[in-house]
Amino acid sequence: xxxxxxxxxxxxxxxxxxxxxxxxxxxxxxxxxxxxxxxxxxxxxxxxxxxxxxxxxxxxxxxxxxxxxxxxxxxxxxxxxxxxxxxxxxxxxxxxxxxxxxxxxxxxxxxxxx
Amino acid sequence: xxxxxxxxxxxxxxxxxxxxxxxxxxxxxxxxxxxxxxxxxxxxxxxxxxxxxxxxxxxxxxxxxxxxxxxxxxxxxxxxxxxxxxxxxxxxxxxxxxxxxxxxxxxxxxxxx
Numbered sequence: 131x132x133x134x135x136x137x138x139x140x141x142x143x144x145x146x147x148x149x150x151x152x153x154x155x156x157x158x159x160x161x162x163x164x165x166x167x168x169x170x171x172x173x174x175x176x177x178x179x180x181x182x183x184x185x186x187x188x189x190x191x192x193x194x195x196x197x198x199x200x201x202x203x204x205x206x207x208x209x210x211x212x213x214x215x216x217x218x219x220x221x222x223x224x225x226x227x228x229x230x231x232x233x234x235x236x237x238x239x240x241x242x243x244x
Numbered sequence: 245x246x247x248x249x250x251x252x253x254x255x256x257x258x259x260x261x262x263x264x265x266x267x268x269x270x271x272x273x274x275x276x277x278x279x280x281x282x283x284x285x286x287x288x289x290x291x292x293x294x295x296x297x298x299x300x301x302x303x304x305x306x307x308x309x310x311x312x313x314x315x316x317x318x319x320x321x322x323x324x325x326x327x328x329x330x331x332x333x334x335x336x337x338x339x340x341x342x343x344x345x346x347x348x349x350x351x352x353x354x355x356x357x
Binding site: 234236 | 275279284289292332336343344347349350
C-alpha cells in the first residue's frame with residue numbers, strides 16, 4: 131500500500147517567492163496533519179484537517195502560511211511570500227479519525243529559502 | 245512549550261546492549277505513542293500505550309507508562325546498528341483533542357556495530 135506521498139522532496143527558492151508543498155494522504159484516512167521540523171523548535175504541528183475541514187490552525191505561524199484540503203486525497207501548504215526563517219523540513223501525516231490511531235508520515239519536503 | 249521532554253538527548257551504545265529513553269509530559273492524556281525517525285525520513289509509529297495501561301511489549305520494544313508521574317520509558321533490548329535513529333514520544337491529549345499529537349524533543353540513539 132502506498133504511504134503518505136509528499137512533493138517536492140526538496141525545494142530551494144529565493145526569499146519572496148511563493149512556495150507550494152503538496153501531500154497525498156493514505157487512502158481512507160480522514161485526518162491530515164502538517165508539521166514543521168527544525169533543530170531549534172523540534173516538530174511543530176501547523177494545522178490539521180478532519181474530513182477536509184480545518185480543525186486547528188493555531189500552529190500556523192502567520193498569515194503568510196495557508197493550507198487547503200480540497201478533497202480527501204490532496205492537501206497543499208502554501209507560503210507567500212517566503213522568508214529565510216521558513217527554511218525547515220515540512221511533514222504531512224494522515225490517520226483515521228478515531229482515538230488511539232497512529233499517524234503515518236510522509237518523508238517530508240526539505241525547504242530552503244535563500 | 246513542548247508537551248513532552250525526553251532524556252537523554254543523545255545516547256550511544258554498542259550492539260547487543262539495551263537502550264532506555266524516557267519521556268515526561270505535562271497534562272492528562274488519552275495515550276502516549278513512540279515514533280522513530282531515520283535520517284532524512286519521516287516518523288514511523290512504533291507503539292501506542294493507553295492511559296489505563298502500565299506496560300506494553302512489541303518485539304524488542306517495551307514501553308511503560310506512569311500517569312501519576314506523567315512519564316514513560318521506551319526500552320529497546322538487544323540493540324542493533326539498524327536501531328540508530330531519533331526516537332520521539334507523542335501524547336494524545338484529552339478526548340476533545342482527539343487526533344492531535346504533541347511531540348517531545350527526541351532522543352538521538354547511535355548503536356555502534
